[in-house]
Amino acid sequence: MKTLRTQVAIVGAGPAGLLLSHLLGRSGIETVTVDHRTYDEIAGTIRAGILEAGSVRLLVDSGASTRVLTEGHRHDGVVLRFDGENHRIDFQGLVGESVWLYPQTDVFIDLAARRRSDGGDVRYGVSDTAVDISGARPTVTYTEPDGSVTRLEADLLIGADGSRSICRHAFPDGGRGEWFREYPFAWFGFLAEAAPSHDELVYTRSDYGFALVSQRTPTVQRMYFQCAPDERPQEWDDDRIWTEMRRRVNGNGFEVEEGPITAKMVLPFRSFVTAPLRHDRLLLAGDAAHTVPPTGAKGLNLALADVAILAEVIADFYAAGDADVLDRYTERALERVWRAQHFSYWATTMLHMVPGATPFDIQRQRGELALITGSRHGSTYFAEAYTGWQQPKQ
Ligand code: DHB
Secondary structure: OEEEEOOEEEEOOOHHHHHHHHHHHHOOOOEEEEOOOOHHHHHOOOOOOEEOHHHHHHHHHOOOOOHHHHHOEEEOEEEEEEOOEEEEEEHHHHHOOOEEEOOHHHHHHHHHHHHHHOOOEEEOOOEEEEEEOOOOOOEEEEEOOOOOEEEEEOOEEEEOOOOOOOOHHHOOOOOOEEEEEEOOOEEEEEEEEOOOOOOOOEEEEEOOEEEEEOOOOOOEEEEEEEEOOOOOHHHOOHHHHHHHHHHHHOEOOEOOOOOOEEEEEEEOOEEEEEEOOEEOOEEEOHHHOEEOOOOOOOHHHHHHHHHHHHHHHHHHHHHHOOHHHHHHHHHHHHHHHHHHHHHHHHHHHHHOOOOOOOHHHHHHHHHHHHHHHHOHHHHHHHHHHHHOOOOOOO
16 A cells, blocks of 8 residues: 655645645645545536635636636526516626626636646545545545555545545534535426527526526526426436426527427435534635525535635644634625525515415515515525625625
């Protein structure tokens, strides 16, 4: 077995792990990042597509991506559609901010390329990864793609290894709390070869359930509709999918653009937070620490926000030589996490048909949509949350 030493060992080479490795590299802190997935597996995973203004600034200002500005699309507003009418929320007019349509896959590709050109140590496709925090220094043991086994020793261990995190499970029994909520529905997501239906995203509430018309490129579109959690993608052919989209979205002169469907999947709906995010020299970031339902696309944005704080706290740890400064991470990160938990939950309940909803529940939901779209204060609340709370409480 080969032994390797580094300052910070990162498990997970998704956007959270790679951005952390990049930011620490800029502070002169050495990292080794491992992931059981191959580069192609991560790059081939279809995930959400909206970046908050602050996420874009972080990627650009840290030198992680310039492509987000040249190939991403700035959106200055979004449409909430209900009772067959479009209601635009004007982000620029209300809060002076925008979001960018730039898929998570591209964020990963940019970060991976940047790490490669900066000589960062990122190992994809490792197997049998195990972490141990019982000794004075944390270790990660893994098998390289060539079959050799490495024992990586580090000052700090970061679990950026997604919702099925192995690092989260390395906390001692009783060492953290969990807050969890399940929803009685899911999203059916698909990619279609079609023209954009609109120049901004359209979030639709209909009596048949929620639908979202998003975008990717001038010729490929991303869309979602509310479905049962156990829905099976193979049972949905193109005709059935477009029939469902039409009855939820079309009307009063608005029509979804149709075309051949090239990928389809069911996305689970869960809200989850664990705390604290630190035990001794192990810290969690991104989906390993929290999950949001997809409405509003907060997952990636939260992961990037976690990592910005974590990079600062880790730099403080090396400057002060004191592990206690690491404790600041939990409180700072979770302030935003709980705001986003609330927003994702609230936007979900405002726009979806909840099985068993009473006529009262449905009228109340309509009242809420009328308030959010018809009042400047209501719209501003939505716009501020969607674009990402640019001035969070200090
Ligand atoms: C997308 C996904 C979301 O969850 C969302 O709220 C908006 C857009 C997307 O994949 O494009």
